[in-house]
Amino acid sequence: MFNPFTKKNEKFEARPRTYLDHASATPMLPxxxxxxxxxxxxxxGNPGSIHTEGQTAKAAVTNARTKVARALSVQPExxxxxxxxxxxxxxxxxxxxxxxxxxxxxxxxxxxxxxLIEHPATGKTFxxxxxxxxxxxxxxxxxxxQIILSQLxxxxxxxxxxxxxxxxxxxxxxxxxxxxxxxxxxxxxxQQAIDIFLHIDAAQAxxxxxxELSRLGCDLMSLDAGKFGGPKGVGALVHQKRVPISPISxxxxxxxxxxxxxxxxxxxxxxxxxFELAQSSWQSNAEKVGALQQYFYQKLSELIxxxxxxxxxxxxxxxxxxxxxIPGIDSxxxxxxxxVAGIAISTKSACSSAGGGASQVVQTITNxxxxxxxxxxxxxxxxxxxxxxxxxxxxxxxxxxxxRA
Amino acid sequence: MFNPFTKKNEKFEARPRTYLDHASATPMLPxxxxxxxxxxxxxxGNPGSIHTEGQTAKAAVTNARTKVARALSVQPExxxxxxxxxxxxxxxxxxxxxxxxxxxxxxxxxxxxxxLIEHPATGKTFxxxxxxxxxxxxxxxxxxxQIILSQLxxxxxxxxxxxxxxxxxxxxxxxxxxxxxxxxxxxxxxQQAIDIFLHIDAAQAxxxxxxELSRLGCDLMSLDAGKFGGPKGVGALVHQKRVPISPISxxxxxxxxxxxxxxxxxxxxxxxxxFELAQSSWQSNAEKVGALQQYFYQKLSELIxxxxxxxxxxxxxxxxxxxxxIPGIDSxxxxxxxxVAGIAISTKSACSSAGGGASQVVQTITNxxxxxxxxxxxxxxxxxxxxxxxxxxxxxxxxxxxxRA
Numbered sequence: 022m023f024n025p026f027t028k029k030n031e032k033f034e035a036r037p038r039t040y041l042d043h044a045s046a047t048p049m050l051p052x053x054x055x056x057x058x059x060x061x062x063x064x065x066g067n068p069g070s071i072h073t074e075g076q077t078a079k080a081a082v083t084n085a086r087t088k089v090a091r092a093l094s095v096q097p098e099x100x101x102x103x104x105x106x107x108x109x110x111x112x113x114x115x116x117x118x119x120x121x122x123x124x125x126x127x128x129x130x131x132x133x134x135x136x137l138i139e140h141p142a143t144g145k146t147f148x149x150x151x152x153x154x155x156x157x158x159x160x161x162x163x164x165x166x167q168i169i170l171s172q173l174x175x176x177x178x179x180x181x182x183x184x185x186x187x188x189x190x191x192x193x194x195x196x197x198x199x200x201x202x203x204x205x206x207x208x209x210x211x212q213q214a215i216d217i218f219l220h221i222d223a224a225q226a227x228x229x230x231x232x233e234l235s236r237l238g239c240d241l242m243s244l245d246a247g248k249f250g251g252p253k254g255v256g257a258l259v260h261q262k263r264v265p266i267s268p269i270s271x272x273x274x275x276x277x278x279x280x281x282x283x284x285x286x287x288x289x290x291x292x293x294x295x296f297e298l299a300q301s302s303w304q305s306n307a308e309k310v311g312a313l314q315q316y317f318y319q320k321l322s323e324l325i326x327x328x329x330x331x332x333x334x335x336x337x338x339x340x341x342x343x344x345x346x347i348p349g350i351d352s353x354x355x356x357x358x359x360x361v362a363g364i365a366i367s368t369k370s371a372c373s374s375a376g377g378g379a380s381q382v383v384q385t386i387t388n389x390x391x392x393x394x395x396x397x398x399x400x401x402x403x404x405x406x407x408x409x410x411x412x413x414x415x416x417x418x419x420x421x422x423x424x425r426a
Numbered sequence: 427m428f429n430p431f432t433k434k435n436e437k438f439e440a441r442p443r444t445y446l447d448h449a450s451a452t453p454m455l456p457x458x459x460x461x462x463x464x465x466x467x468x469x470x471g472n473p474g475s476i477h478t479e480g481q482t483a484k485a486a487v488t489n490a491r492t493k494v495a496r497a498l499s500v501q502p503e504x505x506x507x508x509x510x511x512x513x514x515x516x517x518x519x520x521x522x523x524x525x526x527x528x529x530x531x532x533x534x535x536x537x538x539x540x541x542l543i544e545h546p547a548t549g550k551t552f553x554x555x556x557x558x559x560x561x562x563x564x565x566x567x568x569x570x571x572q573i574i575l576s577q578l579x580x581x582x583x584x585x586x587x588x589x590x591x592x593x594x595x596x597x598x599x600x601x602x603x604x605x606x607x608x609x610x611x612x613x614x615x616x617q618q619a620i621d622i623f624l625h626i627d628a629a630q631a632x633x634x635x636x637x638e639l640s641r642l643g644c645d646l647m648s649l650d651a652g653k654f655g656g657p658k659g660v661g662a663l664v665h666q667k668r669v670p671i672s673p674i675s676x677x678x679x680x681x682x683x684x685x686x687x688x689x690x691x692x693x694x695x696x697x698x699x700x701f702e703l704a705q706s707s708w709q710s711n712a713e714k715v716g717a718l719q720q721y722f723y724q725k726l727s728e729l730i731x732x733x734x735x736x737x738x739x740x741x742x743x744x745x746x747x748x749x750x751x752i753p754g755i756d757s758x759x760x761x762x763x764x765x766v767a768g769i770a771i772s773t774k775s776a777c778s779s780a781g782g783g784a785s786q787v788v789q790t791i792t793n794x795x796x797x798x799x800x801x802x803x804x805x806x807x808x809x810x811x812x813x814x815x816x817x818x819x820x821x822x823x824x825x826x827x828x829x830r831a
Contacts, residue, residue: 042477046475047470048470049466049470067447073443074451074770103509107677108687111676111677141676142676253689254509254690255659271554272545281512282547287658357477360476365479
């Protein structure tokens with residue numbers, strides 16, 4: 022297994038591992054571990070305590086919040102640390118609907134919009150709200166996976182409160198044009214003199230794309246440290262000041278009253294360190310890994326010409342994602358076979374994988390069940406090399422040849 | 427500051443710190459940090475992934491779950507890892523009410539019972555449910571802080587669904603007689619042939635008291651690793667199999683479908699290690715720290731005879747808690763003064779502290795506003811010595827003498 026701390030493939034030295042599943046989990050960066058360690062050892066105070074131990078912990082959380090806020094050009098109080106991307110999506114989506122509902126509007130008079138290609142943390146949250154009576158609308162996406170803007174425009178009504186979409190789709194890597202979506206919404210809200218908030222799940226973005234909320238034109242953003250070189254179990258919901266959000270869990274007054282519970286100090290410190298590193302180098306990361314993606318496309322067409330790429334192939338795809346369907350293969354069997362050969366890839370997103378079955382994302386964009394049940398996702402990372410790609414595609418080509426024979 | 431890793435008071439060597447706020451945060455045990463480290467470095471996989479990296483992470487979570495389940499004599503699938511005690515209380519309380527509601531019972535026909543001396547994670551969650559229409563009842567406690575069983579009995583009706591109480595109160599350390607509460611409930615549920623579930627917040631218990639659910643007679647239990655030598659930001663809700671619970675956040679199918687989001691692998695491993703250590707040594711811990719508590723009481727009566735102890739003084743008080751009111755003092759000023767002298771204590775719970783003001787717990791049990799606004803909480807830990815107690819009480823006595831002069 023590749024060990025970023027020793028830069029070696031330990032335990033598997035005889036058979037080095039090729040890890041191409043960075044969309045599921047990124048190796049934690051050594052700098053992040055170093056930043057966290059004091060708060061996992063001697064600096065153990067509760068940030069809610071008045072004494073020195075508590076204030077030391079509080080300063081660490083404040084410093085982390087300021088770093089993240091600065092990287093995103095928002096006020097520190099607009100950064101709410103959570104337990105991960107899933108909680109961030111739940112808080113952002115339910116929290117905005119709850120605030121509107123508490124202002125006296127029945128659920129049935131609240132409309133929210135998403136797509137059918139979202140991560141379950143968004144998709145299932147919308148289903149839950151639908152069950153309460155909220156009107157849920159799904160905006161169609163094109164065969165590349167991008168929202169059809171004219172269709173979005175057609176769905177907006179004076180009752181629309183929220184549009185939620187992934188900045189980068191976790192399965193097929195399509196980047197939504199947040200600026201264009203924002204302009205469609207703004208044009209309508211100005212006409213109608215109402216507020217519609219744009220929430221984006223940016224879990225897959227920080228290593229490869231700029232994330233400043235105002236530049237993108239979004240109002241809320243979900244983040245997850247485990248996807249950009251930080252620890253698992255910590256995320257953030259970032260919001261523009263104007264967005265009313267109600268808490269969805271109850272207890273102490275931590276996180277500006279929006280998210281109760283003793284702050285997970287070490288993880289929050291790790292989040293900030295990883296986020297700062299990611300956002301300060303996204304351009305060079307994208308350049309480097311974008312070249313590998315081009316290399317991957319080329320090798321793929323040479324070695325497995327029957328493979329088709331799912332999602333757009335253009336600048337509107339994140340640089341580290343390649344999602345393919347290969348006619349006739351069994352996705353899970355292919356993943357297991359490659360794993361035995363030392364290569365880690367996935368069929369779809371880890372959060373969806375537990376369910377098994379075809380990819381809802383690919384089904385939606387292609388309307389082709391055979392294609393949706395033969396998907397493989399390769400997601401590259403900062404440590405990926407052309408040798409990793411050669412190895413993965415050579416093994417996959419062997420596997421495909423074997424099952425066809 | 428005391429460093430459990432070097433067993434020295436680092437950074438403050440010239441003026442060693444006396445940390446008597448273990449109810450807010452415990453120092454993380456070195457064994458726990460060691461157990462977590464691999465999962466914060468090379469073993470970074472997502473437990474939802476099929477490949478080796480994922481399965482290694484999954485095995486760590488499964489192993490942790492099994493350890494906790496074994497220590498509590500429940501099935502592993504009855505242990506749900508969360509982001510902390512607050513989320514555990516929210517999931518346990520709202521989740522049980524939500525499951526009942528989803529079975530077709532209107533909120534207005536569901537009754538739930540707690541006390542007025544609970545931690546905000548319970549108190550505010552009850553208030554939220556009250557706002558939905560659920561009937562919230564508060565069972566009176568006696569002047570020691572224990573539930574009055576005859577009053578509990580009188581509150582039970584066929585609509586009662588849940589009783590929630592802290593096993594150990596975080597401010598005054600009173601231990602509720604969970605067995606006796608359970609028997610009152612059982613007697614009634616058998617008569618009526620209904621189910622009433624008993625939830626206990628056991629955040630303050632694992633280092634000092636046995637926690638097996640069936641021995642205690644409870645149906646749900648909340649835990650928080652940051653209170654028993656583990657990391658912050660990870661907790662568990664443990665439930666008996668018979669208890670229907672609905673998830674309160676939405677996403678992937680992690681944690682038996684009850685709590686979505688990528689598992690916080692390292693923190694879960696740390697939770698299990700710390701919990702195993704706590705529960706395997708609670709008796710010797712209690713013996714050792716119980717002797718220090720007796721020493722504290724004696725020194726207190728010598729040095730500050732005007733101090734009165736809040737909460738019961740008997741076996742029904744956890745061994746590490748001493749909560750006192752001292753006529754005429756300003757709690758926060760006393761805490762700050764002691765902090766400058768190198769001693770960390772608190773006024774009440776860290777989660778309540780942000781609000782400032784008097785202790786609702788002490789107000790409730792004493793009905794004495796002066797007493798409730800002059801509280802100080804000392805909470806001892808495994809590293810506490812008689813010297814720490816001497817030092818804290820001597821400094822406090824100086825402070826009291828000074829403000830009286």
